[in-house]
Amino acid sequence: MSFGIxxxxxxxxxxxxxxLIGWLPTDMWRVLGVILSGGIDENSQMLIFVRAVAxxxxxxxIAKLILFPxxxxxxxxxxxxxxxxxxxFAVFNFVGKRVFAGILTAETTLIGGAWYxxxx
Amino acid sequence: xxxxxxxxxxxxxxxxxxxxxxxxxxARGIAxxxxxxxMSSFIGFAGFARExxxxxxETVFMVGTIWALPSHxxxxxxxxxxxxxxxxxxxxxxASVRLMPMVMAQMPLLRGKNTSRWTLxxxxxxxxxxxxxxxxxxxxxxxxxxxxSFFAGFGITITVVCTILVGFTYALAGTFPPILAAALFFLTxxxxxxxxxxxxxxxxxxxxxxxxxxxxxLVHMVxxxxxxxxxxxxxxxxxxxxxxxxxxxKGQSS
Numbered sequence: 309m310s311f312g313i314x315x316x317x318x319x320x321x322x323x324x325x326x327x328l329i330g331w332l333p334t335d336m337w338r339v340l341g342v343i344l345s346g347g348i349d350e351n352s353q354m355l356i357f358v359r360a361v362a363x364x365x366x367x368x369x370i371a372k373l374i375l376f377p378x379x380x381x382x383x384x385x386x387x388x389x390x391x392x393x394x395x396x397f398a399v400f401n402f403v404g405k406r407v408f409a410g411i412l413t414a415e416t417t418l419i420g421g422a423w424y425x426x427x428x
Numbered sequence: 429x430x431x432x433x434x435x436x437x438x439x440x441x442x443x444x445x446x447x448x449x450x451x452x453x454x455a456r457g458i459a460x461x462x463x464x465x466x467m468s469s470f471i472g473f474a475g476f477a478r479e480x481x482x483x484x485x486e487t488v489f490m491v492g493t494i495w496a497l498p499s500h501x502x503x504x505x506x507x508x509x510x511x512x513x514x515x516x517x518x519x520x521x522x523a524s525v526r527l528m529p530m531v532m533a534q535m536p537l538l539r540g541k542n543t544s545r546w547t548l549x550x551x552x553x554x555x556x557x558x559x560x561x562x563x564x565x566x567x568x569x570x571x572x573x574x575x576x577s578f579f580a581g582f583g584i585t586i587t588v589v590c591t592i593l594v595g596f597t598y599a600l601a602g603t604f605p606p607i608l609a610a611a612l613f614f615l616t617x618x619x620x621x622x623x624x625x626x627x628x629x630x631x632x633x634x635x636x637x638x639x640x641x642x643x644x645x646l647v648h649m650v651x652x653x654x655x656x657x658x659x660x661x662x663x664x665x666x667x668x669x670x671x672x673x674x675x676x677x678k679g680q681s682s
Binding site for chain 1: 465467468478479480483485486490492493494495496498499500501504505506508509515516517518519520521522523524525526527528529530531532534535536545548549553554555605606607609611613614615616617618619620621622623624625626628630632633635636637638639640641642643645647648655656658659660661662663664665666667668671673680
């Protein structure tokens with residue numbers, strides 16, 4: 309994988325890159341959690357706000373992946389992907405928030421739809 | 429001697445806790461529903477990372493070191509979209525900030541009288557949403573001083589199993605027909621779409637998810653490099669504000 313910065317050709321560069329922009333910003337929160345444990349109220353307004361920002365950010369990535377995917381998924385029509393995701397979400401809610409049922413529905417719709425449309 | 433409400437299941441001699449026994453008991457949690465759901469989402473992640481262009485080694489390395497699906501999602505999603513390194517870094521930080529309160533809530537339950545801070549720091553790496561849910565349900569059946577071992581058993585086992593699973597799936601995915609590869613990639617966004625909504629117990633979380641879903645692609649078309657940060661900040665702030673207004677109104681009418 310050539311990342312944003314690909315002028316370093318060494319084999320270890322992608323691994324260092326993953327540590328720097330993936331591991332460090334993730335595990336620093338875990339370490340802080342151990343250090344601060346008992347210090348902050350888990351339900352403080354500040355943390356609720358931070359949670360909202362994190363949720364919005366992750367949701368933004370989800371929507372982008374469904375609308376602008378990479379690889380083989382990009383061959384499928386965008387309408388089909390949206391329809392599959394919406395039907396999976398609807399079934400997930402209908403059966404009492406079972407993630408597995410939602411995933412199964414979305415995947416069946418996607419594969420069935422792609423097969424019916426003769427996309428692949 | 430620490431005395432807790434669940435002292436009935438503690439052995440009289442607390443220093444003689446069989447740590448291997450509790451480690452293995454924790455490891456058996458790999459056969460639980462939350463663990464199975466997590467494994468299937470990592471199978472999806474293997475396909476997702478592969479289609480994004482990551483190598484087998486990078487993908488496996490990422491799973492073991494980061495061990496938080498939202499971070500994986502933002503990192504790989506960012507690389508797919510060609511987002512700048514700095515934006516990905518900030519995005520990963522923001523997406524994983526919720527680990528901090530999660531760890532904080534877990535610590536008092538995990539800490540026995542002989543548990544060192546180093547053990548806790550080491551174990552904290554394995555705290556993620558799934559292990560959190562798993563432990564929350566099972567702590568009361570584990571003696572206080574055995575909890576670190578019990579958690580280590582579960583956390584380390586599920587991390588190792590998922591990492592190996594990702595490696596195998598990645599290698600196998602090369603032989604998949606495109607339609608299966610596409611379905612595998614699709615698993616990741618759909619897993620998050622459902623599980624994030626399932627975990628949203630606050631009104632602000634639900635609004636945040638709705639705003640993020642709408643704002644993500646919209647901002648992407650105008651300002652592709654900062655899209656996730658802007659969608660996160662604007663969507664999160666709007667969600668927080670609306671939820672507070674709704675609560676205030678409810679408070680006044682009742």
